[in-house]
Amino acid sequence: xxxxxxxxxxxxxxxxxxxxxxxxxxxxxxxxxxxxxxxxxxxxxxxxxxxxxxxxxxxxxxxxxxxxxxxxxxxxxxxxxxxxxxxxxxxxxxxxxxxxxxxxxxxxxxxxxxxxxxxxxxxxxxxxxxxxxxxxxxxxxxxxxxxxxxxxxxxxxxxxxxxxxxxxxxxxxxxxxxxxxxxxxxxxxxxxxxxxxxxxxxxxxxxxxxxxxxxxxxxxxxxxxxxxxxxxxxxxxxxxxxxxxxxxxxxxxxxxxxxxxxxxxxxxxxxxxxxxxxxxxxxxxxxxxxxxxxxxxxxxxxxxxxxxxxxxxxxxxxxxxxxxxxxxxxxxxxxxxxxxxxxxxxxxxxxxxxxxxxxxxxxxxxxxxxxxxxxxxxxxxxxxxxxxxxxxxxxxxxxxxxxxxxxxxxxxxxxxxxxxxxxxxxxxxxxxxxxxxxxxxxxxxxxxxxxxxxxxxxxxxxxxxxxxxxxxxxxxxxxxxxxxxxxxxxxxxxxxxxxxxxxxxxxxxxxxxxxxxxxxxxxxxxxxxxxxxxxxxxxxxxxxxxxxxxxxxxxxxxxxxxxxxxxxxx
Amino acid sequence: xxxxxxxxxxxxxxxxxxxxxxxxxxxxxxxxxxxxxxxxxxxxxxxxxxxxxxxxxxxxxxxxxxxxxxxxxxxxxxxxxxxxxxxxxxxxxxxxxxxxxxxxxxxxxxxxxxxxxxxxxxxxxxxxxxxxxxxxxxxxxxxxxxxxxxxxxxxxxxxxxxxxxxxxxxxxxxxxxxxxxxxxxxxxxxxxxxxxxxxxxxxxxxxxxxxxxxxxxxxxxxxxxxxxxxxxxxxxxxxxxxxxxxxxxxxxxxxxxxxxxxxxxxxxxxxxxxxxxxxxxxxxxxxxxxxxxxxxxxxxxxxxxxxxxxx
Numbered sequence: 001x002x003x004x005x006x007x008x009x010x011x012x013x014x015x016x017x018x019x020x021x022x023x024x025x026x027x028x029x030x031x032x033x034x035x036x037x038x039x040x041x042x043x044x045x046x047x048x049x050x051x052x053x054x055x056x057x058x059x060x061x062x063x064x065x066x067x068x069x070x071x072x073x074x075x076x077x078x079x080x081x082x083x084x085x086x087x088x089x090x091x092x093x094x095x096x097x098x099x100x101x102x103x104x105x106x107x108x109x110x111x112x113x114x115x116x117x118x119x120x121x122x123x124x125x126x127x128x129x130x131x132x133x134x135x136x137x138x139x140x141x142x143x144x145x146x147x148x149x150x151x152x153x154x155x156x157x158x159x160x161x162x163x164x165x166x167x168x169x170x171x172x173x174x175x176x177x178x179x180x181x182x183x184x185x186x187x188x189x190x191x192x193x194x195x196x197x198x199x200x201x202x203x204x205x206x207x208x209x210x211x212x213x214x215x216x217x218x219x220x221x222x223x224x225x226x227x228x229x230x231x232x233x234x235x236x237x238x239x240x241x242x243x244x245x246x247x248x249x250x251x252x253x254x255x256x257x258x259x260x261x262x263x264x265x266x267x268x269x270x271x272x273x274x275x276x277x278x279x280x281x282x283x284x285x286x287x288x289x290x291x292x293x294x295x296x297x298x299x300x301x302x303x304x305x306x307x308x309x310x311x312x313x314x315x316x317x318x319x320x321x322x323x324x325x326x327x328x329x330x331x332x333x334x335x336x337x338x339x340x341x342x343x344x345x346x347x348x349x350x351x352x353x354x355x356x357x358x359x360x361x362x363x364x365x366x367x368x369x370x371x372x373x374x375x376x377x378x379x380x381x382x383x384x385x386x387x388x389x390x391x392x393x394x395x396x397x398x399x400x401x402x403x404x405x406x407x408x409x410x411x412x413x414x415x416x417x418x419x420x421x422x423x424x425x426x427x428x429x430x431x432x433x434x435x436x437x438x439x440x441x442x443x444x445x446x447x448x449x450x451x452x453x454x455x456x457x458x459x460x461x462x463x464x465x466x467x468x469x470x471x472x473x474x475x476x477x478x479x480x481x482x483x484x485x486x487x488x489x490x491x492x493x494x495x496x497x498x499x500x501x502x503x504x505x506x507x508x509x510x511x512x513x514x515x516x517x518x519x520x521x522x523x524x525x526x527x528x529x530x531x532x533x534x535x536x537x538x539x540x541x542x543x544x545x546x547x548x549x550x551x552x553x554x555x556x557x558x559x560x561x562x563x564x565x566x567x568x569x570x
Numbered sequence: 571x572x573x574x575x576x577x578x579x580x581x582x583x584x585x586x587x588x589x590x591x592x593x594x595x596x597x598x599x600x601x602x603x604x605x606x607x608x609x610x611x612x613x614x615x616x617x618x619x620x621x622x623x624x625x626x627x628x629x630x631x632x633x634x635x636x637x638x639x640x641x642x643x644x645x646x647x648x649x650x651x652x653x654x655x656x657x658x659x660x661x662x663x664x665x666x667x668x669x670x671x672x673x674x675x676x677x678x679x680x681x682x683x684x685x686x687x688x689x690x691x692x693x694x695x696x697x698x699x700x701x702x703x704x705x706x707x708x709x710x711x712x713x714x715x716x717x718x719x720x721x722x723x724x725x726x727x728x729x730x731x732x733x734x735x736x737x738x739x740x741x742x743x744x745x746x747x748x749x750x751x752x753x754x755x756x757x758x759x760x761x762x763x764x765x766x767x768x769x770x771x772x773x774x775x776x777x778x779x780x781x782x783x784x785x786x787x788x789x790x791x792x793x794x795x796x797x798x799x800x801x802x803x804x805x806x807x808x809x810x811x812x813x814x815x816x817x818x819x820x821x822x823x824x825x826x827x828x829x830x831x832x833x834x835x836x837x838x839x840x841x842x843x844x845x846x847x848x849x850x851x852x853x854x855x856x857x858x859x860x861x862x863x864x865x866x867x868x869x870x871x872x873x874x875x876x877x878x879x880x881x
Binding site for chain 2: 021026037073079156172225244247274284286446447450453487
């Protein structure tokens with residue numbers, strides 16, 4: 001900036017002094033006016049969605065305050081697809097079965113059940129009630145499930161009900177909804193017919209898409225089911241009593257919940273903040289405003305300085321490089337894929353590049369926390385011990401070049417998401433493949449939906465992709481690369497893979513079924529369908545007075561159902 | 571004057587229509603659509619959803635439908651928040667952004683005028699150097715840095731004191747607003763300070779101030795009547811666009827301080843390709859911006875009669 005004006009008259013001392021006094025007066029008036037105005041704003045703001053903060057733990061009222069990552073789009077369990085809705089619904093609703101504190105399957109609305117080759121029967125308990133006092137009956141499940149598969153509902157999770165007889169046909173509009181293989185024999189007995197044997201059906205019904213919906217209440221909401229706190233009925237350990245969009249929710253203890261001895265110990269849980277900013281969450285935790293937060297590696301020094309007990313958990317997701325197996329792609333060539341496989345090592349990515357202490361190097365599509373027949377799946381079926389071998393990688397690349405009849409490889413497209421971790425990984429692979437194989441990759445960074453659309457259209461050679469589990473069974477990953485799975489966006493197509501997946505879906509003998517998954521794991525490596533990158537985990541901290549808080553690999557990412565306040569441990 | 575206002579309004583409506591049209595076609599040309607999701611869906615599910623939202627129509631039909639609804643002020647239902655009307659989202663969340671924005675503008679304007687006048691009075695002396703140094707900082711440091719730093723210092727301060735003096739994040743009481751508003755208004759305050767300083771200096775060396783001095787008008791009267799009043803004009807000019815820019819540009823501050831404002835919806839809608847919310851917020855913000863500029867022009871005419879004469 002420059003001082004303008006040709007003739008500048010220097011203000012004399014006296015002038016400055018008196019003008020300074022004048023200015024001070026103005027400032028005084030301005031501040032007074034400001035204070036009055038702010039007071040006015042305060043009154044107005046009271047009307048517009050307040051989050052009024054409380055403390056993280058209120059021992060006197062037996063309540064806690066937490067932060068949510070996002071505003072749940074709506075709380076219609078039949079249609080929900082996002083993590084935030086799952087967190088809320090897992091506390092205020094209950095399905096036929098649920099998970100206990102150690103993530104083991106336990107009875108929910110159903111007190112016992114039986115799974116046969118051709119179907120299943122669930123016996124419902126007498127003392128499970130909706131929040132308006134009406135008992136939860138088998139009809140509520142029948143209504144809910146029919147609604148999910150009805151193409152009119154357009155539920156994006158309808159596929160999870162496909163094991164039920166005719167579900168897929170109904171969902172594709174080939175059969176009427178009435179033909180769905182589920183019926184209420186009585187108020188307390190629910191009968192299910194299977195399309196094919198489904199030994200893991202008990203794990204499916206714990207998922208939120210299977211939660212009950214009561215018909216008369218649903219109809220009374222006139223299309224606004226799940227849009228507001230009073231547009232839902234609850235049957236979980238907590239009730240949603242207040243929902244101010246974009247800012248706060250209040251979950252209070254459900255006094256009529258049948259299992260209140262074991263679940264729902266807090267009088268109130270308040271979600272007072274909605275933010276994706278992890279630094280803001282850390283600051284809120286530090287200031288004692290929220291009970292827990294997760295940490296990224298740059299925050300760990302701060303956490304250690306504060307002497308917080310740092311815990312960690314796997315979030316369930318596995319991330320991998322997915323190849324485009326379409327005919328016109330170079331990545332269709334197996335020797336080419338083998339070359340890339342041999343030229344990389346996920347240990348290096350995780351330990352030297354990403355440096356997130358809670359991540360595990362990817363060794364398989366099936367993450368370490370999944371269980372097999374009697375113990376961990378990876379223990380029963382150890383994945384191939386991968387060794388990086390650049391020599392051999394170059395040999396395979398040369399074979400691929402000859403098979404494809406190329407003089408040299410053209411630049412290839414690597415599709416990546418816009419998150420920092422995704423970018424870092426993409427850049428690592430880019431330079432790794434350049435150094436080890438002399439291959440050029442162009443990184444195509446896209447935001448979430450654009451990346452998915454490009455994957456669907458097949459506009460990539462390699463994509464940085466990932467998968468999170470829906471239910472606690474190996475199959476939640478196991479069928480990803482079947483030729484019929486819409487999720488298989490690289491269009492991998494192998495009869496051998498398909499036949500193993502069919503066995504994994506329907507085999508009733510647990511050992512034979514797990515063997516099939518073992519074969520799928522072997523094939524994924526031998527045929528180089530994907531290159532596992534890492535299993536994601538989180539470091540997190542939780543207020544030391546809150547006991548039995550859990551972060552989950554399957555189900556809600558944060559679980560306060562079993563949490564209680566122990567004021568003596570500080 | 572009336573015909574001038576009417577003319578400006580007509581221009582404004584044309585501008586908003588142009589913004590809406592450009593956004594509409596740009597948005598539809600981005601790969602993917604709001605229905606794209608992590609879990610792939612069957613063709614019939616997609617077809618049903620497309621029919622529900624009218625995405626199965628040709629793009630020109632969709633545009634015409636959009637224009638018809640726009641003329642009625644109806645933006646439709648959000649794709650992501652499936653049961654909420656875009657109008658409700660704007661109605662519920664804009665007031666939050668607006669309150670924050672107004673407070674920020676007040677901070678910016680008061681601070682800008684005071685500091686600007688101060689630097690001009692103490693030109694080339696210590697207060698001038700100090701304030702101008704801070705001004706350069708205020709302009710060049712991006713708001714996400716300032717926001718994160720101020721939040722961090724709040725936490726440190728609270729920890730030091732032992733209880734929460736000012737809340738770290740959230741919304742509801744005036745205490746929640748002070749720091750975010752200050753952060754939001756900071757760069758504007760810095761800009762206004764500079765503007766006020768140079769305009770004050772220009773006025774100080776003008777003929778009428780010299781005349782007033784030679785007439786023997788008291789110094790305070792010269793300062794208030796002749797200097798401040800004239801020097802403040804350029805500040806008023808930029809204030810309108812500044813209000814609009816601050817109110818619509820609070821995304822980062824809203825994110826960091828977990829404030830339920832509209833800025834968050836504006837940005838998230840783009841990431842989620844939520845067509846209806848993108849259109850709703852864009853048109854709303856566009857109209858707001860245009861409207862603010864018109865108001866400033868009119869107010870300017872009231873303050874300075876010369877502007878009125880020219881039109």
